[in-house]
Amino acid sequence: MSRKHTLAIGCLLLAALAAAYAFVSGFSAREDRKREQAEAAGVIPFTDCAELAALSYTSAGTSISFEKDKDGIWKYTEDDDFPALQASVQTLANDLGDITAKRDLGEVTDLSVYGLDAPAATFSFTGTDGQDTVITIGNETEDGDYYAIKSGDSHVYTISDVLMNYSDYTLYDWLKTDELPSVFTADVKEFKIDAEGKSSHYIRTGKDDEGNFIWYRDSKESEENRVEDVSVPNHLATAITNLAIFDCADYKVTDSELSQYGLDNLQAVIWFSYEEEDSQSDSGSETEDETEAAKPSEEDSSDDENAEDAENAENGSDDGSGMSSLKEFSIEIGSLDESGEYYYVRPAGSMAADRIEKSLVDDCLNEPSSNAGSDTP
Incomplete structure (x- = not known):
């Protein structure tokens, strides 16, 4: 290979490297600008999962997890007989699946600076698509938010205290307590x-x-x-x-x-x-002809009203409204x-x-x- 030919190849390689560097630098700059714009707008997506199939959290040495059964009912994974308060578990699921970060601090080499090497709490969830996500929460910030990282993302973010509000929940905080009939x-x-x-x-x-x-x-x-x-x-x-x-x-x-x-x-x-x-689920479903046919004649109405009054008195109902x-x-x-x-x-x-x-x-x-x-x- 001639010296001139070798020099040409070297120039091409150098140009390719320069182009790659420019692309990476430009991409990084664009990402920085996007991050700055997102922070300014207060909308930095942290998690985005419309429907969860399982979730868990660990805090202070206690781990609690739930998963949905085939009927869409949240079950405590350690005991199917545990009567989980469905609304509360679903609220946690909604919070986990839709988190917006306050700030994106970028890549961090020393996680201990943010308490992420010894996390205050860890939350995990699995979407119905099978995708697993782990959220690690570290120290509290001066303004009451928390440092956090998530699996598959090398950046450190700050998020609100929404998840940490659950970290002190014991198993019985998720319990649907028995209720007595509400009667007068x-x-x-x-x-x-x-x-x-x-x-x-x-x-x-x-x-x-x-x-x-x-x-x-x-x-x-x-x-x-x-x-x-x-x-x-x-x-x-x-x-x-x-x-x-x-x-x-x-x-x-x-x-x-x-x-x-x-x-x-x-x-x-x-x-x-x-x-x-x-419950009067069929109320108002009668047709006009059915309603007319159901009306008593004038000569029968008095007897029917008396019978209704007697029945209401027996049942303790004053108006017979239902x-x-x-x-x-x-x-x-x-x-x-x-x-x-x-x-x-x-x-x-x-x-x-x-x-x-x-x-x-x-x-x-x-x-x-x-x-x-x-x-x-």
Whole structure:
């Protein structure tokens, strides 16, 4: 190869290297400008995942993870029986999938400067597309944000404290606590309280001419059982409707663990039936012809109205505005907790040992003397 030819090849290589350098330098400059513009606009995409299939986080040595089942329900990965609060888990999923960074600090050689070598928390998620993302969060900034990095990206960013707000969550912060039926005194049709060999059983049949509830003790088949002073059943019915779960002590109690909460030797059992208004999903769906055909004739309307009034009085409904169904519920009362301020309880159908304030339970168990309250709550 001639010297002249070799020199030409060298010049070409030098030109190619210069062009490559110019391209890289220009690309880097463009990226810097884009980053500066994004920071100025306050819109630096950090994560972008429309739908998550799994998520987890680790903080202070505690790791918690959830994943969606085939029905789209979030499940605690360690126990399918854990009743996860779906709305809360989904909120975390939404937050993880759509994070906007405040600043892009570029590539950093020493992660320890930002506390990213010993992270305060780590969050991971998998999208429905199978893509995994890991977010590592380091120190807090002076303005309350946090330094963060994500898998597949060598830059360090600052993000808001949204994720760190979850880092202190324990498993029970994700628990869907048992709830008692939301009913009013007027909804209670019948109740029975069995406690320490004593039973209080009352049945309500409607209202009298003065608007007071009509109560029977033990059986409504005999007028001898009708309660003259209805303040006692009114008080107890109201006390039952005031019961409310304070928190959950143990979401999954096995038979061998019942004694820890006094649920193997119950203090009392409270049972009640109540009316619940049915949803009128078919309301307004009748055609004009069907509506016209359903109208009673003038001569029948008076009898129908009287029958309706009688039925409403029996059901305790004043206006007959909607159909209702009769439901029932019971709750077992165990022992007091260590503080002596709460009873351990177990609602019907639950695996949990919950807690209810002692005063609320005592109000149900201690039947008042006559004339302890008004006739109609």
